Amino acid sequence: xxxxxxxxxxxxxxxxxxxxxxxxxxxxxxxxxxxxxxxxxxxxxxxxxxxxxxxxxxxxxxxxxxxxxxxxxxxxxxxxxxxxxxxxxxxxxxxxxxxxxxxxxxxxxxxxxxxxxxxxxxxxxxxxxxxxxxxxxxxxxxxxxxxxxxxxxxxxxxxxxxxxxxxxxxxxxxxxxxxxxxxxxxxxxxxxxxxxxxxxxxxxxxxxxxxxxxxxxxxxxxxxxxxxxxxxxxxxxxxxxxxxxxxxxxxxxxxxxxxxxxxxxxxxxxxxxxxxxxxxxxxxxxxxxxxxxxxxxxxxxxx
Numbered sequence: 001x002x003x004x005x006x007x008x009x010x011x012x013x014x015x016x017x018x019x020x021x022x023x024x025x026x027x028x029x030x031x032x033x034x035x036x037x038x039x040x041x042x043x044x045x046x047x048x049x050x051x052x053x054x055x056x057x058x059x060x061x062x063x064x065x066x067x068x069x070x071x072x073x074x075x076x077x078x079x080x081x082x083x084x085x086x087x088x089x090x091x092x093x094x095x096x097x098x099x100x101x102x103x104x105x106x107x108x109x110x111x112x113x114x115x116x117x118x119x120x121x122x123x124x125x126x127x128x129x130x131x132x133x134x135x136x137x138x139x140x141x142x143x144x145x146x147x148x149x150x151x152x153x154x155x156x157x158x159x160x161x162x163x164x165x166x167x168x169x170x171x172x173x174x175x176x177x178x179x180x181x182x183x184x185x186x187x188x189x190x191x192x193x194x195x196x197x198x199x200x201x202x203x204x205x206x207x208x209x210x211x212x213x214x215x216x217x218x219x220x221x222x223x224x225x226x227x228x229x230x231x232x233x234x235x236x237x238x239x240x241x242x243x244x245x246x247x248x249x250x251x252x253x254x255x256x257x258x259x260x261x262x263x264x265x266x267x268x269x270x271x272x273x274x275x276x277x278x279x280x281x282x283x284x285x286x287x288x289x290x291x292x293x294x295x296x297x298x299x300x301x302x303x
Contacts (some may be wrong), residue, residue: 006087008080010065011056014140018203019045020050022117024294025089027081029099030159030215030223032058033202037100039283040290047291051093053084059207072218074227082115094294099163099254099276100223107148109241110233118297119241120290121163123276125224126257129264136253140224143216152216155207159216161222163276165248181192235265240297242268257265 006013016034018041026044028036032055044050054061055077063173081104083092095116097105102124109119127137137150139162147155202210243262249255254276262269270293 002241005082006053007064008056008083011063011080013056013062013084014052014060014079015051015053015087016041017088018042018050019048021048023046023088023093024048024050025081025085025090025093025095026052026102027095027097028052028055028058028288029097029101030219031208031211032061032100032215032219033204033208033211035207035278036277038204040279040287043283044291045259047092050290051088052116053080053092056080057218060212062121069212071222073110074107074223077104077223078112081108082112085115091115091159092117095096096122096290097124098122098279099125103223103227106229106234109239110230112234113239116239116241118239118294120244120270120293121241121258122244122272123246123252123258124261125244125252126227126229126261127224127253128226128228129257129260134256137225139253140220141234143244144221144225147220148291153211155216155220159220162253165275195217195231206207231264234261242270242271242293242297243268244293245279246272246275248278251292252276 002017004015004017006015009227016036024044026034026037026041028034034052037050037052039052041052056072057063083094092115095105095108096119097103099122102121103126105119105121106124106126108116109121125136125140127140128132130136143155143158143162146158217252243258245255245258252275259269261267270289273287274282278286
């Protein structure tokens with residue numbers, strides 16, 4: 001694996017390049033960390049040059065500009081993804097995005113399709129295209145309320161419950177969320193102090209927990225609640241792409257939006273194994289499905 005930093009306006013992006021073959025960009029969702037895909041990168045790298053990165057402000061991609069507290073638009077997130085391709089000299093790549101990363105993939109398809117040769121958009125939480133009183137929108141609004149009125153760490157516990165197939169009581173109840181947040185608030189500085197002594201690197205999960213404030217205060221309201229996709233541009237993207245949902249995600253707030261969007265823009269919505277994070281829980285099955293999908297959409301696209 002090669003790791004390099006890519007300077008972009010207002011940030012330095014940590015990036016990883018692994019493998020050899022057609023380039024495949026993996027766009028991380030909430031938590032914004034390349035480590036989310038650690039289980040599938042070695043499998044995908046057998047056939048692809050896999051490019052991963054920490055999104056701006058997350059984990060190893062620090063802000064560098066005076067506007068570090070400004071809103072982070074989805075357009076900026078897509079421009080960052082293009083900067084990663086530019087850095088590695090990639091003119092066109094496949095792209096895969098999950099959750100919030102799927103929203104960024106939609107923005108790439110709508111406004112940077114010339115840099116893509118195909119894309120898979122997995123479970124975008126696109127509640128903006130659902131009715132205002134939909135259960136999916138209400139669930140995301142409740143997480144946003146917890147972040148604003150309680151704390152980002154409590155909201156992160158509720159966020160975790162949302163993406164788990166069978167969340168334990170601790171993550172589902174207000175008392176449990178408060179306990180999780182309190183424990184995390186104590187554990188994070190203790191872990192940082194220990195690492196300063198041992199010089200150990202934080203785990204991916206520790207890094208993502210440290211990103212909770214950025215996620216819940218600045219990313220979630222934009223990516224999860226207000227982003228409006230450019231439907232005409234997606235309908236006429238000019239490159240092959242597919243939406244996808246996990247077979248275990250029925251009823252989750254990121255399941256119906258994908259199917260509604262598929263109908264709106266005339267793109268198939270495929271069934272992937274597992275749930276929202278099948279790349280972690282079922283890496284072999286996920287990899288096989290993703291590779292099969294990328295091969296099929298390119299073969300069936302007129303060139």
